[in-house]
Amino acid sequence: xxxxxxxxxxxxxxxxxxxxxxxxxxxxxxxxxxxxxxxxxxxxxxxxxxxxxxxxxxxxxxxxxxxxxxxxxxxxxxxxxxxxxxxxxxxxxxxxxxxxxxxxxxxxxxxxxxxxxxxxxxxxxxxxxxxxxxxxxxxxxxxxxxxxxxxxxxxxxxxxxxxxxxxxxxxxxxxxxxxxxxxxxxxxxxxxxxxxxxxxxxxxxxxxxxxxxxxxxxxxxxxxxxxxxxxxxxxxxxxxxxxxxxxxxxxxxxxxxxxxxxxxxxxxxxxxxxxxxxxxxxxxxxxxxxxxxxxxxxxxxxxxxxxxxxxxxxxxxxxxxxxxxxxxxxxxxxxxxxxxxxxxxxxxxxxxxxxxxxxxxxxxxxxxxxxxxxxxxxxxxxxxxxxxxxxxxxxxxxxxxxxxxxxxxxxxxxxxxxxxxxxxxxxxxxxxxxxxxxxxxxxxxxxxxxxxxxxxxxxxxxxxxxxxxxxxxxxxxxxxxxxxxxxxxxxxxxxxxxxxxxxxxxxxxxxxxxxxxxxxxxxxxxxxxxxxxxxxxxxxxxxxxxxxxxxxxxxxxxxxxxxxxxxxxxxxxxxxxxxxxxxxxxxxxxxxxxxxxxxxxxxxxxxxxxxxxxxxxxxx
Numbered sequence: 001x002x003x004x005x006x007x008x009x010x011x012x013x014x015x016x017x018x019x020x021x022x023x024x025x026x027x028x029x030x031x032x033x034x035x036x037x038x039x040x041x042x043x044x045x046x047x048x049x050x051x052x053x054x055x056x057x058x059x060x061x062x063x064x065x066x067x068x069x070x071x072x073x074x075x076x077x078x079x080x081x082x083x084x085x086x087x088x089x090x091x092x093x094x095x096x097x098x099x100x101x102x103x104x105x106x107x108x109x110x111x112x113x114x115x116x117x118x119x120x121x122x123x124x125x126x127x128x129x130x131x132x133x134x135x136x137x138x139x140x141x142x143x144x145x146x147x148x149x150x151x152x153x154x155x156x157x158x159x160x161x162x163x164x165x166x167x168x169x170x171x172x173x174x175x176x177x178x179x180x181x182x183x184x185x186x187x188x189x190x191x192x193x194x195x196x197x198x199x200x201x202x203x204x205x206x207x208x209x210x211x212x213x214x215x216x217x218x219x220x221x222x223x224x225x226x227x228x229x230x231x232x233x234x235x236x237x238x239x240x241x242x243x244x245x246x247x248x249x250x251x252x253x254x255x256x257x258x259x260x261x262x263x264x265x266x267x268x269x270x271x272x273x274x275x276x277x278x279x280x281x282x283x284x285x286x287x288x289x290x291x292x293x294x295x296x297x298x299x300x301x302x303x304x305x306x307x308x309x310x311x312x313x314x315x316x317x318x319x320x321x322x323x324x325x326x327x328x329x330x331x332x333x334x335x336x337x338x339x340x341x342x343x344x345x346x347x348x349x350x351x352x353x354x355x356x357x358x359x360x361x362x363x364x365x366x367x368x369x370x371x372x373x374x375x376x377x378x379x380x381x382x383x384x385x386x387x388x389x390x391x392x393x394x395x396x397x398x399x400x401x402x403x404x405x406x407x408x409x410x411x412x413x414x415x416x417x418x419x420x421x422x423x424x425x426x427x428x429x430x431x432x433x434x435x436x437x438x439x440x441x442x443x444x445x446x447x448x449x450x451x452x453x454x455x456x457x458x459x460x461x462x463x464x465x466x467x468x469x470x471x472x473x474x475x476x477x478x479x480x481x482x483x484x485x486x487x488x489x490x491x492x493x494x495x496x497x498x499x500x501x502x503x504x505x506x507x508x509x510x511x512x513x514x515x516x517x518x519x520x521x522x523x524x525x526x527x528x529x530x531x532x533x534x535x536x537x538x539x540x541x542x543x544x545x546x547x548x549x550x551x552x553x554x555x556x557x558x559x560x561x562x563x564x565x566x567x568x569x570x571x572x573x574x575x576x577x578x579x580x581x582x583x584x585x586x587x588x589x590x591x592x593x594x595x596x597x598x599x600x601x602x603x604x605x606x607x608x609x610x611x612x613x614x615x616x617x618x619x620x
Contacts, residue, residue, distance in 0.1 A: 036093040040108070040176065043091025047106055051091050056179060058089075058108035063183050065160040068170065068202035070190030076169070076201060084169035084201055085113040088210070089176055112170055112210035126212045128219035131239035131253045133365055135482060137447045139240060139253050139260070140298070140305045141412050142486065148262040150300060151269050152293050153276070153285040155222075158257030161280050162207040162217035170208070172200040215256070225279050226252060229272070236482040245272075249487060255294055259283075296366050304411035304444055304569070309367040313400050316359045320397055321352045327402030328395050332374040332554035339430050342386035353385040353393060360396060367408045369449060370564045371396055373437075373551055376451045409569030412442035415483065417492040419573070420476050421541065421548035424454075424468035424499075426461035428553060433457055434464040437551030438472035440479055445569030448475040451551040465502035469495070470527055477534055493534065496541035496548075503538055506531065545576040 043051040062068070073081070088111050093104040143150050155161075172180060177198040181188045192199050207214035223233060223241070231241035231252060240253045250263040250272060259276075263269050269287070277283055291298045299306040317324050345353060357378045364375045374396045381389045422438040429435065434454045439446035450472050458464040473495075480490050497503045506527045531538065543549065550563040565571040 036104075038091050038093075040089035040091055043106070043108075047091065050106060051108070054091065054106055054108035055089060055176075056183070058110050059176075059179055059183055061157055062110060062160070062208075063180075065157060065206055067160055067206040067208055068204050070187050071169065071201045071203050072190060073192040073199070073201050080169055081171075081201070083116065084171040085116040085210075087111070087170050087172045087176065088113050109209070112168075112204070112208045112214075114210040114212045117212045121212055126216055128215040129238045130255045132237055134448050134479065135234070135237035135240050136253055136255075136260070136293075137305070137410055138479070138482060139251050139262070139486070140300075141410055141442065142251070142415060142488070143262045144300050144305050145303050145412055145415060146264065147303075148264050149266040149269050149287070150260065150262045150289075150291065151273060151285055151287045152291040153259045153261065153273060153283040155257040155259070155276070155280050155283050158222075158280070159207045159209055159214045159218045162214065162221045164204050164207060164211075164217070165213075168204040168211060170202050170204055172202065173197055218256070222254065225276070229275055234482060234485045236478060236485055240482075240486075242486065251486075258293060260291075260293060294366070295362070304409050306407050306409050307367045308405075308407035309363050310404055312359065312363050313368070313404055316356055316363065317397050317401055319352070319359065320356050320394070321349060322394060324394065324397045324401050326398050328398035329402075330554065330556055330560050331371045331396045331399040332377075332392060333395060334554055334556060336374060336377055336392065336554040337429050337435070340388055342388040345385045345387065345390055349390065350385050353390060354382045356393060356397075357382055368400070368406070369408065369446065369567050370403075370406070370550075371400065372449060372451045373554055380453075406568060409445050410447060411444035411569065413444075414492075415442060415488050416490055418442060418476075418479065418483075418490050419492075419494045419496065420472070421496045421546060422465075422469050422472045423497075423546045423548035423552050424461070424464040425549075425552040426458070426464045429453055431457070434461075434467070435552045436468035436471050437548040438468070438475065439548055439551065439567070440476065441547075441573045443573055446547070446567050446573075448479055449551060450475060462499060462501040462505070465497065465499040466505060466527070469497070469502070469506055473527060473530055476536065477530065480534060493536045495531070495536050495538050496546070497538060498541050498543045498546045500540065503540060507538055547573070547576060 038046070040051070040055060044055075047054075076084075090109045090111070092107045092109055094107055142148075173194075174197060177191060177200045180200065181191065187200060187202075190200055190202070192201075204211070207217040219239075223238070226241045227233070229243070230245075231243040231250075234240040234242065237253075239255065240251065242252075243250045245263060245268050246265060248264045248268075250261070250268055252259055252261050252272070254260070261269050261272055263272070266287070273283065273285060286292070289300045295309060295312055297308045297310070344350070357375065360371065360375045361379055364372045374392070378389065378393055378396070418440060419442075420438065420440045422436070424437070425435045427434055433456070436450055436452045436454055438448075438450040440448045452471065454464065454467050454471070456467065458467055476493070476495065480493060483490065497506075530536070547563055547566055549555070550560075550567055555563065562576075566573055566576060
C-alpha cells in the first residue's frame, strides 16, 4: 500500500470511530487508548450506577452546550422522520496514565449515526485537515533545538462549539429519553410513542460527533479563531499556525481537539492558552518536557525529541488472537513479499488481522519506523488475508515483543541542511514490480519516509531507480516548502543515490539516455527540472551506506540492526560513514531469485566502476 493508501486507510478508521464509535479498524488514537467499547445498555449492565453517572455527565454536557432543541413529531413529514438518524450512546473503557485493563477509566460518548448522511455531501463539503505526522515532527524538532517551552492541551467538547449550518434531525429512543427529560423537563412535550417506545425527535444546533460535516465545521471555527489571535496558517499544512510574539515564533499545531503550543517564553505559551480558553472554555493541559499527544509518549531532551508507544505495542500483542510467547530478531523473514498459495483465514481471524494491522500501521507511522516495510505489505493483504499472512503478522508481533522498549529519537544538527536517500529494490514483488524506499534526515532519526510498491513495471534497475526518485521527490519538496513557510530556508539540500546510471539520467536528461528510454521522458525531465528549481544536489552513496535500503526489502542480521539504529535515532546518520564493520550485505540482503523472477541488484552494487546507460541497454 502506498503512502496515500495508508493515509486513506487510517482516515477511514478514524471516520468509522467518529461515525459509529467503532474501533474495529483502529483501537487507539489519543493520549490514552480504548481497549473495549460497548453499547450503553451493555455498559449499564456491567458497571451499573457508575455507567449511569457517566451517561448523565455526557448528556449534561450536551445540554450545557445547547446541542439540540426538541421538535414536535406531528409537525415533521414522513421524509424528515426517515432522515432523522439515531443517537448512539456508548460506554468506553479507556486506559490513561496510572490505569490498567483491570481498573480502566469509563466514559460515555454520544454520537450521531452519520451513516445516513453518506453520499449526501461531496468530499469538499466534509473533509477537514489534521496535522500530518511529518509536520508534527518538524515543528517538534524546531521546538527541541530552539529550547522552546511546550504545552499540550485538549479542548473539551471541541465539535460542540461549532454551529450547524443546516437542518439535521436526530432521534433519541429508549431509556435515554427519560434521562434527557430528567435533565431538561421542557423536552417532555416533544416525547412521542413509536412501537410502544418513547421517542424524542430533536434538531441539532451544534456539530455533534458523528455528523459528516462536524469535523469541517470545527476546523473552520478553530482556524478562524487562531487567525483572529494574529496567527497565520502554514499553507503546506493547514493545521500548523505561527505568530511572531515578542520577537520570537509561537507555533500551534492541532489534531482535531489536541494542540501542541510552543514558544521560547513560557509566559507567552500561558497567554495563548488563556486566549483559547476564553473562547472554548477550560482545557486540560500539560506543560514541561514530557507529554502525551495522539498516543505518543513524547520527551524533549537535549535538543532532541524522544517518542515511544509501548502501551500501544502491548495492546497490539494482547489483541492478537494467538499468544505471542517468542521473540524474533527482525520484523519479517526474507520471503515477506512472496504471496504463495494458502488458505483464506476464517472470518474471526480475518477481522482480527484487519484490526491488529490497523493498530500496527498507526504505531509504525508515529514511532516504530523499523516495522514499516513489514506493515506496509500487511496492509495490502487485509482484504483477503491468508494463513501465510497470519504468520507474517505474528512475526511482526514477535519482533515487537522482543524490542518493546525501543523508541524513536529525532533531532537536527542544522535545520537548514537536509539530506535525503532514495533506493529501489528491482523486481522484488511477485508481479515483478519494484519497491521504492526513501527517507529524510537532519542528523538524528529520519522522517517523511516512503515504503511503497511501484505502480508500474520497469525494464531495468536503472529505470526502477528513476521511478523511485520521481515518487519520492515530492516528499523532499514538501519538507523544503513547509520549513520555508516556518521561517527556515534550506541552505543545503542533498539527494543520495547508489545507481550511477540513474544519477546521470536524472541530472543530465537527454544527454545521458538513448532512444530506448522515450517512455521515461516525462519522469526524468520532470526530475531534472525540479532538481534545478529546488537547487537539490545529487550525490553518490555506496550501497552499504544507503539507509533508504531499509525501506525497500526485509533486511536481516547486522545490516538490519545497523540501519535500524540510524533510522530510530540511536546513532547519528554520520555513523554509517564512520563504521568499520565489514559489510555483510551480500548475505543479508534480499536479492536473487524470487518465485522464478530473476532479480538483479542496482547496476553498481557489485560493480564499483561507472556503468553507462548504453551498458545497461546492452545487458538487456
